[in-house]
Amino acid sequence: MNLAQLESEIFSLSIQDRALLAKRLLLSLEEISESEFDRLWADVSAHRAAEFDAGRVQAIPGEEVAxxxxxxxx
Incomplete structure (x- = not known):
């Protein structure tokens, strides 16, 4: 299974299940060093920025998210 397939599976879960999975994933990051954590977030940020720049995703205003x-x- 590749990342796109995994994302598709994850986004088909209920909001409660996605929240639980997110929590478990975030807790699993505590097992890595701070520098590795920063590098991973930089990678995610760059990927998200590229998706936004390519028009594959849209920004959501912070007030709406909150x-x-x-x-x-x-």
Whole structure:
């Protein structure tokens, strides 16, 4: 299974399952060094920026994201 297939599977999960998976993935990063963590986030950031620049994804205003997060945690 490649990353695109895995992402497709993940995004088909419920919001609750995706949140649980995200939490578990983030906790798994605690096992790496801070420099490795920074490098990984830089890679993710560069990938996301390239997707945005290529028009494959759209930005969501921070206020809208915060509103959705508040609704989810209530």
């Amino acid at each position: 509103k959705k997060v508040r609704a989810l945690i209530r």
